[in-house]
Amino acid sequence: MSRPVVTPATATHPAAVTAAPNAMTENRKPEIEVARCTGCGRCVAACPGRLLTLEVVAYRKHAVLVKPRECDGCLACLTACPVRAIS
Numbered sequence: 001m002s003r004p005v006v007t008p009a010t011a012t013h014p015a016a017v018t019a020a021p022n023a024m025t026e027n028r029k030p031e032i033e034v035a036r037c038t039g040c041g042r043c044v045a046a047c048p049g050r051l052l053t054l055e056v057v058a059y060r061k062h063a064v065l066v067k068p069r070e071c072d073g074c075l076a077c078l079t080a081c082p083v084r085a086i087s
């Protein structure tokens with residue numbers, strides 16, 4: 001049984017190890033765990049399509065995927081998140 005190839009771009013998050021190789025074919029969309037999100041904005045900056053934004057709800061900032069249909073599942077946002085709020 002072969003082990004999954006871990007590249008530097010996907011090595012920071014366990015989910016990325018298995019998700020990244022099939023990301024384009026599965027068209028996987030990121031899911032943001034709002035309670036964990038700190039609103040740092042790194043995922044917003046990392047998205048090549050500018051599909052994420054920060055929203056403020058009850059004085060708390062968190063990331064939102066505003067254009068899910070345009071997301072190609074590259075998972076750059078997932079690897080950019082320092083607190084693993086994206087899966």
Ligand code: SF4
Pocket residue numbers: 029030046047048049050051052065070071072073074075076077078
């Ligand atoms: S998976 Fe890629 S295209 Fe989709 S929101 Fe994240 S960074 Fe943007």
Ligand code: SF4
Pocket residue numbers: 032036037038039040041042043044062063080081082083084085086
């Ligand atoms: S990178 Fe993570 S913690 Fe920062 S805004 Fe995005 S989801 Fe939230």
